[in-house]
Amino acid sequence: MNLVESFRIAIRALSANKVRSVLTMLGVIIGVAAVILLVSIGTGVQNQITGQISGLGSNLLFVFPGKMDQGGPGGGGITKQFTLDDLDYVQARIGAQGTVIPLLQAPTQLRVGNRTKNSTLGGSDQNGKDAAAGTIDQGRWFTRGEVVGNSRVAVIGSDVRDEFYPGQNPIGRKLDVGGQPFTIIGLLAAKGGSLGGSQDNVVDIPITTAQQILNTRDISGMLVDVSDTNQIEAVKAQVERLLRPRFADQFTVFTQEQTLGILSTLLGTLTAMLAGLASISLLVGGIGIMNIMLVSVSERTREIGIRKAVGARTYDILSQFVIEAMVLSVLGGVIGILVGAGGALAMHKWVPAQVTFWAVALAFLFSAAVGVFFGVYPAYRASRLDPIEALRYE
Numbered sequence: 001m002n003l004v005e006s007f008r009i010a011i012r013a014l015s016a017n018k019v020r021s022v023l024t025m026l027g028v029i030i031g032v033a034a035v036i037l038l039v040s041i042g043t044g045v046q047n048q049i050t051g052q053i054s055g056l057g058s059n060l061l062f063v064f065p066g067k068m069d070q071g072g073p074g075g076g077g078i079t080k081q082f083t084l085d086d087l088d089y090v091q092a093r094i095g096a097q098g099t100v101i102p103l104l105q106a107p108t109q110l111r112v113g114n115r116t117k118n119s120t121l122g123g124s125d126q127n128g129k130d131a132a133a134g135t136i137d138q139g140r141w142f143t144r145g146e147v148v149g150n151s152r153v154a155v156i157g158s159d160v161r162d163e164f165y166p167g168q169n170p171i172g173r174k175l176d177v178g179g180q181p182f183t184i185i186g187l188l189a190a191k192g193g194s195l196g197g198s199q200d201n202v203v204d205i206p207i208t209t210a211q212q213i214l215n216t217r218d219i220s221g222m223l224v225d226v227s228d229t230n231q232i233e234a235v236k237a238q239v240e241r242l243l244r245p246r247f248a249d250q251f252t253v254f255t256q257e258q259t260l261g262i263l264s265t266l267l268g269t270l271t272a273m274l275a276g277l278a279s280i281s282l283l284v285g286g287i288g289i290m291n292i293m294l295v296s297v298s299e300r301t302r303e304i305g306i307r308k309a310v311g312a313r314t315y316d317i318l319s320q321f322v323i324e325a326m327v328l329s330v331l332g333g334v335i336g337i338l339v340g341a342g343g344a345l346a347m348h349k350w351v352p353a354q355v356t357f358w359a360v361a362l363a364f365l366f367s368a369a370v371g372v373f374f375g376v377y378p379a380y381r382a383s384r385l386d387p388i389e390a391l392r393y394e
Helices: 003-015 018-055 084-097 130-133 146-147 158-164 209-216 229-247 255-299 301-310 312-349 357-383 387-392
Strands: 059-065 097-110 115-124 136-141 152-154 173-178 180-188 202-206 221-226 251-253
Touching: 003 018, 003 158, 003 312, 018 255, 018 312, 018 357, 059 173, 059 229, 059 255, 059 387, 084 209, 084 221, 097 130, 097 158, 097 209, 097 357, 115 158, 146 209, 152 173, 158 180, 158 202, 173 202, 180 202, 202 209, 221 229, 229 251, 251 255, 255 312, 255 357, 312 357
Parallel strands: 115 202, 152 180
Antiparallel strands: 059 221, 059 251, 097 115, 097 173, 097 221, 136 180, 152 202, 173 180
16 A cells, blocks of 8 residues: 555544544644744844844944843842943043943833823933934934933833824923923834833933932943944943943943844843743644544554455554644644744734744644654554454454
8 A cells, every 4th residue: 555545544534533633733733833923022022122233333332330240231240330420431531432322211100181101211311312212203302401401301202102192293292201291302213012012112301300300320321332333342442441440340341243142142042942932832732642643543443453454564554643643743733833923923013023934944844743753653553453453352
């Protein structure tokens, strides 16, 4: 008997128990869909974050308090925070080699009338527009005079505009930030969402005003916009020399290339972990296939005995049951791919998700391998049945 005949018999056997076959495939469908969905989200977030950092330009240095090997920038290694005095100290000494830009972030609550919204407060100075905030869609960024004068002016993200002034021009409108009244002077272009939430749910204000509202002299970090890209490493070394007497080794300076490398490694590891967790459900689906195939062998013992008695070879019986397991896993894999890809496209509105060929190929090959691996033992048991004993089976 050739493979075509074995395939035909396998399909007929599966069709005879449609509900059981569908339920058996369900584990594979869920596993494959979960792998594709989680890998797509991980890949989408990785590409979005690295793309945003790359879009800032190749001439930036990122300076944060805390050591990377002690919890990372902003992590458990912080013993002393930066202040604007530290920024002025660095700026005065690097001079025309670069522009030092302060960064300050904190959660805040926004209010217009009786409507409120939780958001992210960002503080920067007149140089922070291109390096830290993004593209201005309407209005303008704040000026040096507004920074020095602790002005109550704000540049908002598109989510904030949609919440309080949907379909309207928000420039010149009022907005309460942390209980203080501000005038909206600019609207940032939409950036989209990420795993940490929407990047458009932000309000940027002058750094001095942010410190006043938050009652702090600290800043979260600094960006150094280096004038000459070829001098990145030299300026980095200079910044480290300047900060070391003040902070010992409790600070971290990254070039953009280093930042992208670290983020790519971390996010790649996260994506692999998500794929690994999702693959557990594929293993569960494979166990389900093996269980059903063993039941099928038990139910069809007499049929196997008759086929062997009329001349079916061990190979014929083996191939039939392996094909049945393969059909269940491969068909479940195809349906799972469609469900996972469709789910990723549906979630793209809230979370960046990117379906990649390697994720689809990995999920499909894994599902096929599950069918082979978990189908061989039941098929082997079926092929080794003694025809005399099988014909006596009731």
